[in-house]
Amino acid sequence: MPRHPDPDLEQRIVNAALKLWRKGAEKTLTMRAVAKAAGTNTPAVYRRFKNRRDILRALLLQLQGDFADAVRPCRSVEEACELYLEFALTHPHEYELFYAYADQLPPSHGPMREHRPTMALVEARLAERLGGTPANHTRLALALWAVAHGTAMILISKSIPKEYIPELRSVCSSTVQTLIRNASV
Numbered sequence: 495m496p497r498h499p500d501p502d503l504e505q506r507i508v509n510a511a512l513k514l515w516r517k518g519a520e521k522t523l524t525m526r527a528v529a530k531a532a533g534t535n536t537p538a539v540y541r542r543f544k545n546r547r548d549i550l551r552a553l554l555l556q557l558q559g560d561f562a563d564a565v566r567p568c569r570s571v572e573e574a575c576e577l578y579l580e581f582a583l584t585h586p587h588e589y590e591l592f593y594a595y596a597d598q599l600p601p602s603h604g605p606m607r608e609h610r611p612t613m614a615l616v617e618a619r620l621a622e623r624l625g626g627t628p629a630n631h632t633r634l635a636l637a638l639w640a641v642a643h644g645t646a647m648i649l650i651s652k653s654i655p656k657e658y659i660p661e662l663r664s665v666c667s668s669t670v671q672t673l674i675r676n677a678s679v
Contacts, residue, residue: 504542506532508552515553516587523549547598554599557592560585562611571619575642575670578612579663582646589646613639624677634677641669 500506510531514522525546529536543549564581568574582589616635617628624631645666648654654662 500534503532503534503538504552507534507539507542507549508556511549511553512556512588515591519587519591525549550595550598554592554595557588558599558611560588561592562615565612565615568615568619571616571623571638571674572667572670574612574616574619575638576667578642579646579649579666582642583649586650589650593643593647620674620677623674631677634673637673638670641666641673 507528510533511523511528514527514531523546525539525543526536528549529539532539539549543552561578561581565574565577568577613632613635614628616638617631620631620634621628645662648662649659
């Protein structure tokens with residue numbers, strides 16, 4: 495009897511890999527463990543993903559889309575930075591995974607905004623607010639990303655005393671506002 499392909503198996507594999515990552519990061523992410531967690535066998539995983547690196551790439555692409563989806567509803571650049579920070583803090587394992595392996599994403603050919611949807615969104619919002627084209631605002635978007643990412647990593651790592659957390663978030667917000675205000679002068 496011929497096999498019937500399971501159209502949901504690839505997504506189940508990616509979801510299983512993400513759950514394993516949340517439990518034990520890199521050390522739990524083996525092809526056999528992913529197969530078991532996805533409710534399939536190891537050969538089925540290998541038919542869809544050549545190796546563990548391919549599974550990581552699929553996770554990264556999914557997370558890249560999740561970041562963009564989290565930030566897309568923003569009405570302002572300040573709100574985009576807040577939504578970005580909230581996503582990082584509510585999904586710390588995914589956030590760390592993304593930035594530990596972002597270099598594993600398929601190579602970019604052409605402008606960064608075409609391959610990094612969150613960056614593209616921020617550049618577009620800056621262009622709407624400040625004029626010009628999105629490409630005119632790459633430098634400012636990178637500065638905003640550095641501020642948001644730095645804040646996220648400090649908070650995720652818990653390297654700041656709890657009593658300073660509200661102040662750090664306020665400083666992040668103020669810095670974003672100052673960078674934008676100074677760019678519009």
